[in-house]
Amino acid sequence: MAPMVLKTSFKGLFFMTSCTLITLKVTFFFISSIHSTSKLVIHDHDGHHFDLKPAVDDDRSAEIYNRHISTQRQYEDVVRILHEEQPSTSTHVDGLRPGDGRDSDGSSPEVTGNPPWQGGGGQLPNLVKTTTTVVHDGGQPSARSSTPPKGKVLTDNEVYHDKDIFKENYNQMNKSLKIYIYPHEKTDPFANVLLPDTRGSPGGNYASESYFKISLSRSHFITQNPSEADLFFLPFSIASMRHDKRIGTGGIKNFIKDYISTISHKYPFWNRTGGADHFYVACHSIGRTAMDKAPEVRINAIQVVCSSSYFLQGYNAHKDASIPQIWPRPGAPPTRHPSKREMLAFYAGAMNSRVRESLVRTWINDTEIGVHQNRLKTPYSDSLLGSKFCIHAKGFEVNTARVGDAIYYGCVPVILADHYDLPFTDILDWSRFSVIVSTEDIQFLKRILKGIVDTDEYMKLQKNVLKVQKHFQWNKKPVDFDTFYMVMYELWLRRSSIRIHLLNE
Known part of the structure; x- marks a missing residue:
């Protein structure tokens, strides 16, 4: 048993x-x-084409996913080869913390373990191998370098992810979008902070914030009837608060906290959604921490900001939007034929981050890449017009006016700013008119750029830069498809799909 x-x-x-x-x-x-x-x-x-974009069927999804599994392997192989070819004295930028190039705690901002396309842009990447680098099709900075894929021929129409969808949505936005601005009188003690300044043309690095307020106040999007509004604009100006002695940099957080408390008691609109259908615009980097005492604004409201790093806490690329930092310049952009642009690449700026320090240290003695760690003695515009590529290297923040400068002067932007949620990336395919290079690959910069010039890709990139110039231009009176209308389109994409009515309507 x-x-x-x-x-x-x-x-x-x-x-x-x-x-x-x-x-x-x-x-x-x-x-x-x-x-x-x-x-x-x-x-x-990430594409945000919620209304008109057709769904992808299961077979197509499987095909896309399988293709990117294989191309990811190609990508890793080529990057490994590139790094193995270099001597042990690498110029890898380590010890960086996003948003503050001054830190030196030894931590790296790179998010390890994620595929290089993770970061959005509305497009799945199409990785291909070239003789100098790895390139991918996507509108966002990735963990590695990117240039336009050779397998997809560039044309004038392909600066957009989907031109037809954009135009159809744009027309619908123009007809239907309504915005309510919280009213304030000129006699308000803080009218300088809350009302648009129409006394002259805005200027300087943070002009985008002022231009938007002026343009919105004069646009057909404004409604005096809050019951028909899709969005509510919080009109405080971060830049104006900085210069107001009654507030100053140290008082911005308290001002915003008090402002939200006031409108939530005086009006019913904030309380019905917790601020989810509200938005504000800020270009100065201090706006990133301005909501610390009003977390409901940071968490719920739409933040339209220049310092749009999707790696930092407080910015959500699905909810928030990136606005370009543009230094306004009157008149039509100057032109220069690509054959007359003799310098391969150009950069000049303060050494306020390790990315910039690494860039200058690596290429300071190069004859084809002109990098400068101080202000130029010659006009800045001469270098922008005389270079094929103009480098935007991350400083204290991921953004500066250099990207807008490059586009204005017809120079192909080179983005050296990891985790930068580039402006209008829901609409524009940045790989069609710029080159996105990981900060890890500064040592390969010349090989990457010369590899593009040695093919016909540079001419296509430069031609597309001219195509997108109209999107990076502020006008005294907004013009279709200029920066104002592009920001309005981004807001339209982020509006609530459910209209919440007041109980007494």
């Missing part, structure tokens, strides 16, 4: 072990499936 019992026990133990292994395999497969699918869902959402 004892042998029978022992045999039965072994059978039971074997059965239980087999079931456990099967359960673990099913669980692992389920978790892996969720992980893979989540990436597809995230990137589908």
Whole structure:
């Protein structure tokens, strides 16, 4: 009898072990499936074409996903080869903390373990290998370098992710979008902070904030009837508060906290959504911490900001929007034929980040890449017009007016700012008119850029820079598709799809 019992026990133990292994395999497969699918869902959402974009069928989704699994391997192989070719004295930029180039705690801002396309842009990447670098199709900075893929021929119309969808949505936005601005009188003690300054043309690095307020106040998007409004504008100006001695930099957080408290008691609009259908605009980097005492604004409201780093806490690329930092220049942009642009690349600026320090240290003695760590003695515009590529290197923040400068002067922007949620990336395909290079790959910069020039890709990039100039231009009176209208389109994409009515309507 004892042998029978022992045999039965072994059978039971074997059965239980087999079931456990099967359960673990099913669980692992389920978790892996969720992980893979989540990436597809995230990137589908990043496009923000909610109204008109057709759904992708299951077969197409599987085809896209499988293709990117193989191209990811190609990408890793080429990057590994590039780094292995270099001597051990690498110029890798380490010890950086996003948003503050002065820190030196040894931590790296790179998010390890994620595929290079994770970061959005509304497009899944199309990785291909070239002789100098790895390139991918996407509108966002990635963990590595990017240039336009050769497998996809550039044309004038392809500066957009989807031109037809953009135009159709744009027309609908122009007809239907309504915005309510909280009213304030000229006699208000803080009218200088809350009302647009129409006494002259805004200037300087933070002019985008002022231009937007002026343009919105004069536009057909404004409604005096809050019940028909899609969005509510919080009209305080971060830049104006900085210069108001009654507020100053140290008083901005308290001012905003008090302002939100006031409108939430005086009006019913904030309370019905917790501010989710409200937005504000700020170009100065101090706006990133201005909401610390009003977390409901940071968490719920739409933040339209220049310092749009999707790696930093407080900015959500799905909810918030990036506005370009543009130094206004009167008149039409100057032109110069690409053949007359003799310098390969150009950069000049203060050494306020390790990215910039690494850039200058690596290329200071190069004859084809002109980098300067101080102000130029010659006109800045001469260098922008005389270079094929103009480098935007991250400083204290990911953004500066250099990207707008490059586009204005017809110079192909080179983005050296990891995690930068580039302006209008829901609409524009930045890989069609710029080159995005990881800060890790500064040592390969010349090879990357010369590889582009040696093909016909540079001419296509430069031609597309001219195509997007109208989107990076402020006008005294807004013009279709200029910066104002592009920001309005970004807001239209982020409006609530559910209209919440007041109880007494």
